[in-house]
């Protein structure tokens with residue numbers, strides 16, 4: 077016969093296990109960053125790198141570490157974390173494991189914004205243009221949700237429609253563009269961290285920090301609508317439609333603020349939350365921080381591979397995430413325990 | 418707590434499902450019976466603002482529920498849905514914990530966790546606490562949903578066919594539990610198909626037909642062969658066994 081306090085203790089032990097998993101991922105992330113900073117096409121000895129990090133010398137090696145490697149590593153962590161964070165929340169509120177911010181049309185709209193800038197405005201305008209246009213599908217979907225009700229089905233279908241429309245327009249623009257521009261647009265669409273700089277770190281990190289906190293604040297309500305369903309959630313005091321719109325808006329904003337710097341890096345937002353869900357379960361109070369850190373770890377690992385596997389050629393990280401993400405996803409599908417989750 | 422329902426009307430896309438329902442409910446065990454599609458589920462959902470009626474009011478202790486926020490209603494009314502749906506995996510403990518939502522902003526206290534394990538114990542579910550909800554049998558799942566409503570500590574419980582998935586023993590167990598709650602001052606309102614169970618446990622029975630109340634009153638007055646014939650179109654005999662009323666269908 078179990079006593080009341082036994083059940084409570086069992087649950088607390090279970091929760092503690094999740095906290096330990098999150099701390100482990102954090103540790104791995106720090107470790108991976110520590111290793112990544114010593115790797116690169118320009119070979120610098122391991123200990124030299126750390127002395128550079130401490131002393132900031134104004135040598136060639138010093139500049140490589142400080143202005144190329146460190147911002148790129150930070151950007152990989154920020155972008156991976158942000159995409160995984162937005163992906164985890166989108167999957168939850170749309171109750172669909174395949175839904176990501178990209179499903180809502182954000183990536184293809186950002187791609188169009190980048191293409192317009194590259195073709196007509198000049199590359200200085202890529203980031204603002206990508207960001208501005210990637211918010212269009214967000215507002216269209218919100219408007220449709222207002223008219224037809226913010227159900228998961230409405231939002232996903234509206235998002236997929238956006239995705240097709242924006243891709244079609246981008247394709248049309250590329251069709252009439254010169255080859256150099258097409259290459260640049262294409263490179264952007266694949267997703268790349270090569271342009272990472274200290275200037276990009278601050279706004280992206282600020283966006284990640286603010287959006288993460290706003291989303292984290294709603295994790296308990298997301299648990300309720302996922303476990304109880306929309307109708308019963310109402311009887312528990314949660315407004316599912318308002319929650320869905322709030323979370324969708326914040327996740328989309330976060331994604332847009334990242335992809336306008338990096339291009340559309342695929343699969344992190346899909347795979348990272350899945351792997352975490354398999355390890356620690358679906359309670360978003362733990363799943364969200366775990367996915368966020370794990371996304372950073374995943375993208376940093378992919379980017380380190382992209383920088384070193386064919387050195388001195390540096391591949392766009394999007395190629396690596398897609399190459400690894402596709403098979404990894406199939407593997408997950410094969411060994412999943414249940415129909416969807 | 419008292420509930421007054423006046424002239425309640427509800428439509429699904431223009432098709433009426435409730436056509437002018439008026440009931441006064443006090444602290445009691447009220448069973449809602451009626452054929453499939455007669456509006457039982459719709460009525461329960463209107464009572465806790467899951468659905469917004471087209472016309473009419475639901476008053477809770479004299480206050481229109483439209484003037485109460487969803488959160489205020491959640492503290493007073495617990496709802497146990499009929500279909501146990503959801504492919505999303507969660508531990509039984511986590512499912513019941515969602516019943517604490519109206520009381521917790523973000524962080525639960527030890528008290529919330531203790532409340533959850535207490536209701537799990539009351540329903541004999543403590544050994545399942547760490548099991549995945551979707552690995553339980555239909556009857557066990559049903560009990561978990563009742564546990565969630567109990568964790569909500571609401572003074573009014575709305576249940577939609579809570580015994581539909583249960584074997585005889587568990588049907589009686591759940592009804593006994595609900596009955597014992599009414600003795601503690603909880604108002605229990607349950608939709609139910611089994612007229613025998615309803616007669617055995619309910620203080621009053623509402624019999625619905627086509628979105629209207631056909632009869633309301635004590636089991637003795639409502640569950641009669643005339644009413645059952647008129648509402649269900651079935652010939653039955655009503656027997657009395659050990660002072661319980663038992664309905665037996667008569668072969669055509």
Ligand SMILES: Nc1ncnc2c1ncn2[C@@H]1O[C@H](COP(=O)(O)OP(=O)(O)O)[C@@H](O)[C@H]1O
Nearest residue numbers: 429430434451452453454455456457458459460
């Ligand atoms: N979501 C819905 N959309 C349209 N019609 C519905 C919906 N739910 C119920 N109805 C209709 O409303 C009427 C009452 O249904 P319901 O309240 O579920 O009855 P009961 O619970 O007594 O079986 C039925 O005619 C049913 O077909």
Ligand SMILES: [Mg+2]
Nearest residue numbers: 457458499577
């Ligand atoms: Mg029903």
